[in-house]
Amino acid sequence: xxxxxxxxxxxxxxxxxxxxxxxxxxxxxxxxxxxxxxxxxxxxxxxxxxxxxxxxxxxxxxxxxxxxxxxxxxxxxxxxxxxxxxxxxxxxxxxxxxxxxxxxxxxxxxxxxxxxxxxxxxxxxxxxxxxxxxxxxxxxxxxxxxxxxxxxxxxxxxxxxxxxxxxxxxxxxxxxxxxxxxxxxxxxxxxxxxxxxxxxxxxxxxxxxxxxxxxxxxxxxxxxxxxxxxxxxxxxxxxxxxxxxxxxxxxxxxxxxxxxxxxxxxxxxxxxxxxxxxxxxxxxxxxxxxxxxxxxxxxxxxxxxxxxxxxxxxxxxxxxxxxxxxxxxxxxxxxxxxxxxxxxxxxxxxxxx
Ligand SMILES: [Zn+2]
Ligand SMILES: [Zn+2]
Numbered sequence: 001x002x003x004x005x006x007x008x009x010x011x012x013x014x015x016x017x018x019x020x021x022x023x024x025x026x027x028x029x030x031x032x033x034x035x036x037x038x039x040x041x042x043x044x045x046x047x048x049x050x051x052x053x054x055x056x057x058x059x060x061x062x063x064x065x066x067x068x069x070x071x072x073x074x075x076x077x078x079x080x081x082x083x084x085x086x087x088x089x090x091x092x093x094x095x096x097x098x099x100x101x102x103x104x105x106x107x108x109x110x111x112x113x114x115x116x117x118x119x120x121x122x123x124x125x126x127x128x129x130x131x132x133x134x135x136x137x138x139x140x141x142x143x144x145x146x147x148x149x150x151x152x153x154x155x156x157x158x159x160x161x162x163x164x165x166x167x168x169x170x171x172x173x174x175x176x177x178x179x180x181x182x183x184x185x186x187x188x189x190x191x192x193x194x195x196x197x198x199x200x201x202x203x204x205x206x207x208x209x210x211x212x213x214x215x216x217x218x219x220x221x222x223x224x225x226x227x228x229x230x231x232x233x234x235x236x237x238x239x240x241x242x243x244x245x246x247x248x249x250x251x252x253x254x255x256x257x258x259x260x261x262x263x264x265x266x267x268x269x270x271x272x273x274x275x276x277x278x279x280x281x282x283x284x285x286x287x288x289x290x291x292x293x294x295x296x297x298x299x300x301x302x303x304x305x306x307x308x309x310x311x312x313x314x315x316x317x318x319x320x321x322x323x324x325x326x327x328x329x330x331x332x333x334x335x336x337x338x339x340x341x342x343x344x345x346x347x348x349x350x351x352x353x
Contacts, residue, residue: 002023002024003023003024004021004022004023004024005021005022005023005024005129005130005131006019006020006021006129006130006327007019007020007021007022007066007125007128007129007130008066008067008068008128008129008327008330008348009022009064009065009066009067010048010049010063010064010065010067011063011064012063012064013051013052013053013056013063014050014051014052014053016049016331017049017067017331019327019328019330022066022129024130024131025125025131025132025133026077026133027077027078027079027082027133028079028135029079029080029081030079030080030081030082030135030136030137031079031082031133031134031135031136032075032077032078032079032082032085032133032134032137032140033075033076033077033131033132033133033134034071034073034074034075034076034091034093034131034132034133034134034140035073035074035075035076035130035131035350036071036072036073036127036128036129036130036131036132036350037072037073037074037090037147037148037149037349037350038071038072038073038148038149038150038151038152038322038324038347038348038349038350039068039070039071039072039126039127039128039152039347039348040068040070040071040152040153040156040157040185040322040345040346040347040348041068041070041330041333041334041337041345041346041347041348042069042070042156042157042185043184043185043276043337044069044122044276045067045068045069045121045334046334046337046338047276048061048067048122049334059117059118059123060117060118060123061118061122061123062123065121065122065123065124065125065126066121066125066126066127066128066129066132067121067126067128068120068121068126068127068128068129068348069095069119069120069121069122069126069127069156070095070121070127070152070153070155070156070157070345070347071092071093071095071120071121071126071127071132071152071155072090072091072092072093072127072143072146072148072149072150072151072152072154072155073090073091073093073127073132073148074088074089074090074091074148075087075088075089075091075140076131082137083137084137085137085140085142089142090142090143090144090146090148090151091140091141091142091143091148092140092141092143092146092148092151092152092154092155092306092310093120093127093132093134093139093140093141093152093155094138094139094140094141094155094159094303094306095119095120095121095122095126095139095155095156096110096111096113096116096117096119096300097115097116097118097119097120097124097135097136097139098110098111098113098115098116098138098303099113099114099115099116100136100138102114102115108302108304109302110302110303111163111298111299111300111301111302111305116300120132120134120139127152128327128330128348130350138303139303141155141303141306141307141310143310143314144314145314146310146313146314149324149347149349150320150322150324150347151310151313151320152347153185153320153322153345153347154306154309154310154313154320155301155306155309155310156300156301157185157186157189157345158189158306158309158313158318158320159300159301159302159305159306159308159309160186160274160299160300160301160305161186161187161189161190161193161251161274162189162193162301162305162308162309163298163300163301163302163305164186164190164249164251164272164274164298165190165193165194165197165249166305167270167272167296167298168246168247168249168270168272169197169198171246171247171268171269171270171293171294172194172198172200172246172247173200173246174199174200175199175200175201175240176200176201176239176245176246176247176266177200177201177203177235177238177239177244177245177246178194178198178200178201178202178203178245178246178247178248178249179203179204179205179235179245179247179248179249179261179264180194180202180203180204180205180215180220180249180251181204181205181206181227181248181249181250181251181252181257181260181261181275182205182206182250182251182252182257182275183204183206183208183211183212183214183215183220183223183251184206184211184251184340185344185345186251186274186275187204187206187215187249187251188211188214188215188218188321188344189309189318189320190249190251191204191215191218191219191220192218192219192317192318192319193312193318194219195218195219196312196317196318200246200247201221201222201238201239202219202220202221202222203220203221203222203223203224203235203238203245204216204220204222204223204224205223205224205225205226205227205231205257205260206223206225207225207226208340210343211343212225214321214343218319222238227252227256227257227260227261228256228260229260229263231260231264232260232261232263232264235264236264239266243266243267244264244265244266244267244269244290245264245265245266245269246266246269246270247265247269247270247271247272248261248262248264248265248269248270248271248272249272249274250271250272250273250274250275251274251275252275252277252279253273253274253275253276253277253278253279254275254277254278254279255279255280255282256279257275257277257279258271258273258279258280258281259282261273262281262283262288262289262290262295265290265293266290266293267290267291267292267293268290268291268292268293269290269293269294270290270293270294270295270296271290271293271294271295271296272295272296272297273295273296273297274297274298276299281295320344320345321343321344321345322344322345322346322347323342323343323344323345323346323347324347324348324349325346325347325348325349326348326349326351327348327349327350327351329348330348333346333348334346
């Protein structure tokens, strides 16, 4: 008889997820099973819960699957042929299931691997369960002394924000201004990387006073309340000669933040759209975009980004603020995420250690 475990699964398109009993996964050759310590909750999970079937299927997602793509825990079982890991090792999981050998992966651009559109927690079983199966050790990052019950968000919120900052670094000048729109799960990491890696003046825009205060605690020089024409003008005033921001990273992504963000970007600067709120960029070639600048967008991060962020956390130079919820309160934790009342990342922890 198979051993059973609890998992938080999406079972039907458009229906709320539920806690179900499923068999504990067994590792096949080359695979690893991880006992989950904690799994972070991401805004994109809320998108999955409401996703119409046509959209989900066009992305290659098949029901049912266990939610959760910010997972960390301990190696519990090793399949045949696995090297480099031992039972009990604390690890974080990189969720996109990139293949490791396609053209993109060979170039280190596994963020764009065609196989990576489906991953653990979106189309495959993720970390909101007592155990999770990892099909390749490429997806495991050793945690060393970091606590696996809170490390999961480093692989997604942390690594995605790192990818954004890394993309933007060549456009950031000494003494320039960098704007972070939205200081939630991702933006709060971006503020810290910018302070660590650049000498720019970091300006945070957020509608929540609590998040603005948190951003200042993390090193933001200035905070502003809303994104709009007025804000874009204020940002230009903050920069030398009123030339605008070297870089604007938009972690919200509604029409208003996109339009204000592009308007605040200097000639030769960069606007990065990371937030998945579905806003549109409606700008003409003629005078509507930063002259000789860059507008970029992406989803997720590379395996290298996850390794870098975990190195930074191990060095103790970044803060990973989490709010822990027991597995039984997973639905409530998602409600709080949806309402925007969390200060750090919500992490669901398992009563297993
Ligand atoms: Zn995510
Ligand atoms: Zn690939």
